[in-house]
Amino acid sequence: MKSFEKLSREFYLKDTLFVAKNLIGKYIVHIVDEKKLVMRITETEAYIGAVDKACHAYGGKRTQRTESLFLEGGSAYVYFIYGMYYCFNVVTEPQNVPCAVLIRGADFIEHSDLNSLSLFRYDKVYNELSRYQIKNFANGPGKLCKALGITKALDKESLLGDCFYICRGEDISEKFIKVGKRINIDYAEEAKDFLWRFYI
DNA sequence: CCTCAGATGGACT
DNA sequence: GTCCATCTGAGGC
Numbered sequence: 001m002k003s004f005e006k007l008s009r010e011f012y013l014k015d016t017l018f019v020a021k022n023l024i025g026k027y028i029v030h031i032v033d034e035k036k037l038v039m040r041i042t043e044t045e046a047y048i049g050a051v052d053k054a055c056h057a058y059g060g061k062r063t064q065r066t067e068s069l070f071l072e073g074g075s076a077y078v079y080f081i082y083g084m085y086y087c088f089n090v091v092t093e094p095q096n097v098p099c100a101v102l103i104r105g106a107d108f109i110e111h112s113d114l115n116s117l118s119l120f121r122y123d124k125v126y127n128e129l130s131r132y133q134i135k136n137f138a139n140g141p142g143k144l145c146k147a148l149g150i151t152k153a154l155d156k157e158s159l160l161g162d163c164f165y166i167c168r169g170e171d172i173s174e175k176f177i178k179v180g181k182r183i184n185i186d187y188a189e190e191a192k193d194f195l196w197r198f199y200i
Numbered sequence: 201c202c203t204c205a206g207a208t209g210g211a212c213t
Numbered sequence: 214g215t216c217c218a219t220c221t222g223a224g225g226c
Contacts, residue, residue: 045218054218065211082219083208089218102218142219184218202226212216 002109003168004029009160012073016092016099019073020046021198023090023101025172027109031163032149035116039138039148040169043105043199045182047089049098052196054188057098068156069098076164078145078155085142088150090159090166104183105199106138106147109169121147176200 007026012019023044030037049057049069056079057066068077069091077089077100089100108114114126121143122133129137138144145151159165180197 047218056218063212079218080210081217083210083217085208085219087218104218136220140219146220182218187216188218203224205221205223207219207221210217213214 002170005168006160007074007166007168009072009074012090012092012159013094014073014092016046016048016101017196019090019092020044020101020196021174021177023103023166024177024198024200025170027167027169028103028106028148029165029167030148030150030154035113037117037120037148038109038112039106039117039144040109041103041105041166042107043103043139043197045102045104045198046196047100047102048196051191052188052194053191054182054185054194055098055100060098066098069100070096071156074159076154076157076159078150078152080152081142086145086151087141088145088148088154102141103144104141104197106144108137117147120149172200 023041026041027038047055049055057069071091072095073092075091077091078086089102091100093099118126138147157164178199179195182197185192
């Protein structure tokens with residue numbers, strides 16, 4: 001059962017761990033250059049500012065970059081990393097509660113515009129891709145942003161708008177959702193062991 | 201399948 | 214000057 005019903009503000013205002021778990025199976029939609037890019041979320045991580053040394057806004061830290069995290073749930077937090085890549089987060093909870101869910105992985109849906117995604121991701125049409133390129137198309141936060149055309153221009157954008165939003169997608173049974181430690185946050189002391197990563 | 205070096209530049213101190 | 218919620222290609226198995 002698929003649904004393209006846009007997620008509501010109420011959903012994003014909920015508890016960050018709830019949102020992280022329940023974003024699995026949802027569809028990201030980005031309409032750009034007359035193309036409708038759609039992929040299904042397969043992996044997420046929760047970042048909870050008040051208690052989480054891995055969160056950019058840990059302890060309420062407010063800088064130019066983290067300002068997005070203080071927006072109302074349902075906003076986008078897009079930041080630039082390693083000189084080359086973007087990471088896309090969904091801001092959660094009410095305004096001034098700096099929490100977000102990092103979207104770490106996505107895959108194709110039945111009606112994905114494969115060539116449009118492929119041109120963004122690899123500057124090639126889909127049928128020129130290798131098996132390896134297809135298998136690893138968007139299984140990482142930077143790859144997914146490239147495929148969906150997500151850049152810093154979308155930072156702070158509302159996810160309730162017309163061109164960039166998330167919709168209901170497919171309801172995934174809880175028993176299929178795996179849980180684990182978050183990736184690449186070795187600096188975060190005790191927080192590196194929190195089981196705040198969700199994936200199928 | 202695995203590991204690892206190198207790319208690359210903005211944000212922050 | 215240092216850090217970084219990453220990715221790719223090359224080389225080995």
